Amino acid sequence: xxxxxxxxxxxxxxxxxxxxxxxxxxxxxxxxxxxxxxxxxxxxxxxxxxxxxxxxxxxxxxxxxxxxxxxxxxxxxxxxxxxxxxxxxxxxxxxxxxxxxxxxxxxxxxxxxxxxxxxxxxxxxxxxxxxxxxxxxxxxxxxxxxxxxxxxxxxxxxxxxxxxxxxxxxxxxxxxxxxxxxxxxxxxxxxxxxxxxxxxxxxxxxxxxxxxxxxxxxxxxxxxxxxxxxxxxxxxxxxxxxxxxxxxxxxxxxxxxxxxxxxxxxxxxxxxxxxxxxxxxxxxxxxxxxxxxxxxxxxxxxxxxxxxxxxxxxxxxxxxxxxxxxxxxxxxxxxxxxxxxxxxxxxxxxxxxxxxxxxxxxxxxxxxxxxxxxxxxxxxxxxxxxxxxxxxxxxxxxxxxxxxxxxxxxxxxxxxxxxxxxxxxxxxxxxxxxxxxxxxxxxxxxxxxxxxxxxxxxxxxxxxxxxxxxxxxxxxxxxxxxxxxxxxxxxxxxxxxxxxxxxxxxxxxxxxxxxxxxxxxxxxxxxxxxxxxxxxxxxxxxxxxxxxxxxxxxxxxxxxxxxxxxxxxxxxxx
Numbered sequence: 001x002x003x004x005x006x007x008x009x010x011x012x013x014x015x016x017x018x019x020x021x022x023x024x025x026x027x028x029x030x031x032x033x034x035x036x037x038x039x040x041x042x043x044x045x046x047x048x049x050x051x052x053x054x055x056x057x058x059x060x061x062x063x064x065x066x067x068x069x070x071x072x073x074x075x076x077x078x079x080x081x082x083x084x085x086x087x088x089x090x091x092x093x094x095x096x097x098x099x100x101x102x103x104x105x106x107x108x109x110x111x112x113x114x115x116x117x118x119x120x121x122x123x124x125x126x127x128x129x130x131x132x133x134x135x136x137x138x139x140x141x142x143x144x145x146x147x148x149x150x151x152x153x154x155x156x157x158x159x160x161x162x163x164x165x166x167x168x169x170x171x172x173x174x175x176x177x178x179x180x181x182x183x184x185x186x187x188x189x190x191x192x193x194x195x196x197x198x199x200x201x202x203x204x205x206x207x208x209x210x211x212x213x214x215x216x217x218x219x220x221x222x223x224x225x226x227x228x229x230x231x232x233x234x235x236x237x238x239x240x241x242x243x244x245x246x247x248x249x250x251x252x253x254x255x256x257x258x259x260x261x262x263x264x265x266x267x268x269x270x271x272x273x274x275x276x277x278x279x280x281x282x283x284x285x286x287x288x289x290x291x292x293x294x295x296x297x298x299x300x301x302x303x304x305x306x307x308x309x310x311x312x313x314x315x316x317x318x319x320x321x322x323x324x325x326x327x328x329x330x331x332x333x334x335x336x337x338x339x340x341x342x343x344x345x346x347x348x349x350x351x352x353x354x355x356x357x358x359x360x361x362x363x364x365x366x367x368x369x370x371x372x373x374x375x376x377x378x379x380x381x382x383x384x385x386x387x388x389x390x391x392x393x394x395x396x397x398x399x400x401x402x403x404x405x406x407x408x409x410x411x412x413x414x415x416x417x418x419x420x421x422x423x424x425x426x427x428x429x430x431x432x433x434x435x436x437x438x439x440x441x442x443x444x445x446x447x448x449x450x451x452x453x454x455x456x457x458x459x460x461x462x463x464x465x466x467x468x469x470x471x472x473x474x475x476x477x478x479x480x481x482x483x484x485x486x487x488x489x490x491x492x493x494x495x496x497x498x499x500x501x502x503x504x505x506x507x508x509x510x511x512x513x514x515x516x517x518x519x520x521x522x523x524x525x526x527x528x529x530x531x532x533x534x535x536x537x538x539x540x541x542x543x544x545x546x547x548x549x550x551x552x553x554x555x556x557x558x559x560x561x562x563x564x565x566x567x568x569x570x571x572x573x574x
Contacts, residue, residue, distance in 0.1 A: 059296030128214030144325020172287025180268030393565030399549030
C-alpha cells in the first residue's frame with residue numbers, strides 16, 4: 001500500500017525542480033540589472049554638477065571675471081563629462097549582459113519545458129509557433145530589460161532630484177515642472193495599455209504565420225497533389241496582410257506616445273523659459289525666495305528644465321520595448337507551463353532492477369485534462385518476459401495512451417505501473433526507459449548518412465553493427481552504412497516501409513532494450529510492405545517483450561495475445 005501511494009503521488013506531481021518553477025521566477029529582480037541601472041541614473045544626476053558649474057562660469061563672465069575665475073568651473077564640467085561618458089558605457093554594457101543572462105534563463109526554461117511535455121498534452125503548441133517564440137520573439141526581452149528598465153528608474157529618480165534642486169531657488173519654476181510632469185506618465189500609461197494589447201496580437205499573428213508556414217512546407221507534396229497551391233498562397237497572403245496591419249498599429253501607438261511626451265515636455269520647458277526670462281527682465285517678482293532672480297540662478301534653472309524631462313523622453317522612446325518585452329515574456333512563460341509532462345528528470349538516483357523484463361499495470365487511470373472523462377479507467381495489464389501482445393481497439397480507445405504510460409511519456413492519475421518489478425516514477429523513469437524501444441507510424445529520419453540515422457549518436461555502436469542491422473531488416477540492398485548522405489530530412493527518398501525498417505534497425509543495435517513498444521507500425525502500408533515490416537518486427541522482438549497498438553487483424557493475429565480495449569471499456573462502464 002505504501003508503494004502504491006508513493007507511485008500515485010509521483011505520477012500526479014512533478015519534481016519541484018522543474019522548468020515551470022524556473023520560468024515563474026519574477027523578472028522584477030534581474031541579477032545585475034539593479035546596479036547597472038543605478039550607474040546610469042548616477043550618470044544622469046552628474047548633469048546637476050555640470051549645470052551648476054556652467055551657470056557659475058557664465059555668471060562670472062557676466063560680471064567681468066577673467067580666465068582664472070572660469071578655469072575651475074570649466075575643468076569641473078569637462079571632468080564630469082568624461083565621468084558621465086564612462087558611467088554610461090559601463091552601465092549600458094552591464095545592462096545588456098544582465099538582459100542576455102535573463103533571456104538565456106527564460107529560453108532554457110521554455111526549451112526544457114517543451115522537452116518535458118508529454119506527446120499526449122492537448123495544449124502542446126505547434127512546433128512552428130514554439131520555434132518562433134523561443135528563437136525570434138524572445139529577443140524582444142533584451143531591449144525591454146536593457147533599455148526600458150533603466151529608463152524607468154531614471155524617470156522615477158532624476159526628475160525628483162532636479163525638482164529638489166530647483167525648488168530652493170524658485171517655487172514657481174518648480175511648480176510649472178511639477179504640473180507638466182504628471183501628465184506625461186498618465187497619458188503614456190493610457191497609450192501603453194493599447195500598445196501592450198497590440199503587441200500581444202502582433203506576436204500571436206507572427207507565431208501563427210510561422211506555424212502555418214511550417215505546416216504547409218511539411219505537407220507541400222500533399223498540397224500539390226490536391227492542387228491547393230493557389231488556395232495556400234492566398235491564405236498566406238491574407239495572413240501577411242493581417243500581420244502588416246497589426247505591425248503598423250503597434251508603430252502608430254509608439255509614435256503617438258512620443259508625440260504626447262514631446263508636447264508636454266516642450267510645454268513645460270517653454271513655460272519655465274518664459275518665467276525665467278521675465279524674471280531676469282524684472283517684469284515678474286513672485287516665486288523667488290530671495291530679492292530677485294540672478295543670471296546664475298536663472299541659467300541653472302534653464303539648464304535643468306530640459307534635463308527634468310529628458311528621462312521621461314527616453315522612457316517614451318523605449319516605451320514600445322516594454323510592450324514587446326512583456327508580451328515575449330508572457331509567451332515564453334506559456335511555453336514553460338503544461339498540464340502533461342513526461343516522467344523523469346529528477347536528480348534522485350534509484351537502483352533499477354536488471355531482472356527479467358515485465359510490464360504490470362494495476363488500476364491505472366489517465367485523462368488528458370482534469371475536467372475530461374478518463375481515457376483509461378482502472379486498467380489492469382500484466383505482460384511476462386518474452387510475451388508478444390496486441391492492444392486491439394478502435395481509434396480513441398486508448399492504445400497510444402497505454403504505450404505512452406508504459407514508456408513514462410505521460411503521467412497517470414491513479415494506479416501503479418511496474419517495469420521489471422520496479423515502480424515507474426520520476427526517480428526511476430530515466431533508467432527504466434533505457435530498457436525500452438519505441439516505433440511509431442512515422443518515425444523521424446534525419447538528413448544525413450544512414451550510419452548517423454541508425455546510431456543516433458550512441459558511442460557504443462560501430463559501423464559493423466549498423467551494417468548487420470541493415471541486413472537484418474533487409475535494407476542492405478537499398479543502401480549501405482558507407483553512404484554519406486543517403487537520406488533527406490523527414491525520410492526524403494525513402495518509402496514508408498523503408499522508413500519503418502530503418503527505425504527497426506535503430507532498435508536492433510540497441511541490445512539494452514528488452515521491451516519494444518510499437519504504435520500502429522503497419523498503418524497506411526500496402527499488404528506486401530506491411531507483411532515485410534511485420535516479419536522484421538517479430539524477428540527483432542524474439543526473446544523480448546513486444547507490445548503493439550494496432551487495428552490491423554493480420555498483425556494482431558501473429559502475436560501471442562490480443563487485449564481488446566473495447567471490451568475493457570465496456571466492462572469499466574458496466
